[in-house]
Amino acid sequence: GQQLNQSPQSMFIQEGEDVSMNCTSSSIFNTWLWYKQDPGEGPVLLIALYKAGELTSNGRLTAQFGITRKDSFLNISASIPSDVGIYFCAGQRGTYKYIFGTGTRLKVLA
Amino acid sequence: GAGVSQSPSNKVTEKGKDVELRCDPISGHTALYWYRQSLGQGLEFLIYFQGNSAPDKSGLPSDRFSAERTGGSVSTLTIQRTQQEDSAVYLCASSSRDRIYEQYFGPGTRLTVT
Numbered sequence: 001g002q003q004l005n006q007s008p009q010s011m012f013i014q015e016g017e018d019v020s021m022n023c024t025s026s027s028i029f030n031t032w033l034w035y036k037q038d039p040g041e042g043p044v045l046l047i048a049l050y051k052a053g054e055l056t057s058n059g060r061l062t063a064q065f066g067i068t069r070k071d072s073f074l075n076i077s078a079s080i081p082s083d084v085g086i087y088f089c090a091g092q093r094g095t096y097k098y099i100f101g102t103g104t105r106l107k108v109l110a
Numbered sequence: 111g112a113g114v115s116q117s118p119s120n121k122v123t124e125k126g127k128d129v130e131l132r133c134d135p136i137s138g139h140t141a142l143y144w145y146r147q148s149l150g151q152g153l154e155f156l157i158y159f160q161g162n163s164a165p166d167k168s169g170l171p172s173d174r175f176s177a178e179r180t181g182g183s184v185s186t187l188t189i190q191r192t193q194q195e196d197s198a199v200y201l202c203a204s205s206s207r208d209r210i211y212e213q214y215f216g217p218g219t220r221l222t223v224t
Contacts, residue, residue: 004152031211042114042201042215043153050211088152092211096141096160100152 004091006101014109019076021104023089031092032072034063037103038085046087047074081108112137114216116202122222123192131187131219133202141210143203144177144187147218153201159185161207192223 006023013019023032031050035043047058049065049072056063060077072089089101115134123129135142144156155169159179170176174192179185189196199220203213 033212035215040217040220042116042203042217045212045214048212090153096158096210097155097166098213100154102152103150 004089004099004101006087006089006104008104009102010105010107012107012109013079015079015081017079019079019083019106020073021075021087021106022071022073023091023101024071025091025099026070027091027093028069029091029093030069032063032065033090033092033098034061034072034074035088035090036085037088043088076106079106079108081110084108114202114204114214116200116216116219118219119217120220120222122224125194125223126191128188128190129192129221131189131200131221133185133187133204133216135183135185135202135204136206136214138206139204139214140182140207141205141213142179142185143205143213144185145201145203146171147199147201149198156187156200189221192221194223197221197223 004023004025034046037043047063052069053067054065062075064073086103086105088103090098092098117132140161142159145153157177158166174190177187199218201218203215205213
């Protein structure tokens with residue numbers, strides 16, 4: 001099925017560094033969600049974005065709904081080892097169906 | 111409060127056998143989704159239930175797949191005559207009517223077809 005493009009696909013960072021990842025599409029979306037998935041578990045909702053240009057924070061996480069409505073960004077500040085996992089974006093376009101990104105695998109080196 | 115629960119957590123079955131996967135959504139959530147996640151991949155939409163409305167089955171990959179939701183709560187995903195390509199993690203999610211766009215996921219069922 002259709003998927004959103006996420007980048008980077010994977011990244012190794014040092015503990016304490018800031019992390020940025022993004023999700024892009026050729027289509028416009030009305031809602032963006034960001035999830036984190038730990039091994040062997042289901043995705044956990046981190047942030048939901050509903051308006052173009054919206055910037056929302058959840059602790060050390062900040063996400064933005066791109067002004068063109070075709071992209072979204074997630075930043076993690078001062079990363080810690082428990083940030084390791086796979087981060088997925090999901091875009092919704094006028095219905096209840098979401099299209100999910102391909103995921104960014106984050107590994108944090110202590 | 112209790113989140114979305116799924117059972118079994120792991121299922122190993124022989125090719126050709128039928129399997130049933132269960133999802134118990136968050137209490138009061140009217141919407142329920144099933145997704146499939148193959149190894150290292152994103153989530154593939156399978157089916158959507160909303161209250162008593164007819165489900166959206168457009169994501170089911172073949173007629174071997176079916177799902178029911180009884181009493182607007184628990185859902186069962188059935189895969190008949192399983193094939194090796196059905197091996198994946200099957201995830202269930204639910205959402206409330208007033209925050210319909212925020213889906214909450216269960217831990218998934220890892221299905222392995224040998």
